[in-house]
Amino acid sequence: MPKMNNKNKIFIDKLRSSGLRPTNQRVEISKFLFNRKKTFHFTVEELKNSMNLKRPKKISTATFYNTVHALKSAGHLKEFSLENNTSCYDTNITSHHHFFDNGRVIDIKSDKITFQKLPEAPKGKKIKNVEVVIRLENNN
Amino acid sequence: MPKMNNKNKIFIDKLRSSGLRPTNQRVEISKFLFNRKKTFHFTVEELKNSMNLKRPKKISTATFYNTVHALKSAGHLKEFSLENNTSCYDTNITSHHHFFDNGRVIDIKSDKITFQKLPEAPKGKKIKNVEVVIRLENNN
């Protein structure tokens, strides 16, 4: 068996809990996504391009989509739509908000926005979550 | 010249101010969009299907896209992304918020949501707008 790299345990666990065997490709993707200090916002295309750029043997598009979807379904990633109608994934799975600054997405911690007034959910419904997008433009 | 139908003036004006000549197809689209009391949220596909359903001579896809884009660029429609990454257009061009209830989009008037706290824009930037999405789910 391949030697169990203990320092990868956390990345492997995210795969396992997503129902995925920790293959080489998947572990590399998981490390690339989660082995960082700051939130990572990415489209699958961006992820694929940046990971494949440096490697001789490319990981296929399908593997990127499959892995990201599984991680998302298991709750290890959040998904939202960018203004050009592509999916953006977010390694910050806590409830939070975003600045949209042209193409760039920036996290806003949940406690930076509080409400004075919020509407009631329509009859028979309840609120699942509340997400705020603050669109930015340049000064002057 | 075709007799100037005065009751269509408002719909024709929206086209003219979007840089479009008021052709038959465009006037019909403009009327379909704006001749209603309540906000209309739609995708181009939905618009095309519902308008073409009843008519013997179909309006082409390109005409729907072109007309909607021109109206949007002129500020007569707003655009946002649905969760399945398709463009949703909104006849309510005032600043407002939305409930997302499964596939359905419902307006929330701007004054129904007020903030206690909002973050500052990053250096060199200012806030263009703030939009809230409240996602709903069924009770129990």
Added chain:
DNA sequence: TAACTACTTTATAATTATTCTAAAGTATGT
């Protein structure tokens, strides 16, 4: 280890929303 099985990866095809192209149609000004 060999064989068996199940899961993975990949290239490629298919799909969907959208945009582009270019030809044929229509309106407008003279």
Added chain:
DNA sequence: ACATACTTTAGAATAATTATAAAGTAGTTA
């Protein structure tokens, strides 16, 4: 009517995503 410019349309092209199916790999068993 003629010339010109704008429109409509069918169909091709694109881009993001999903599906397919063959070849590869890993885990298990004998």
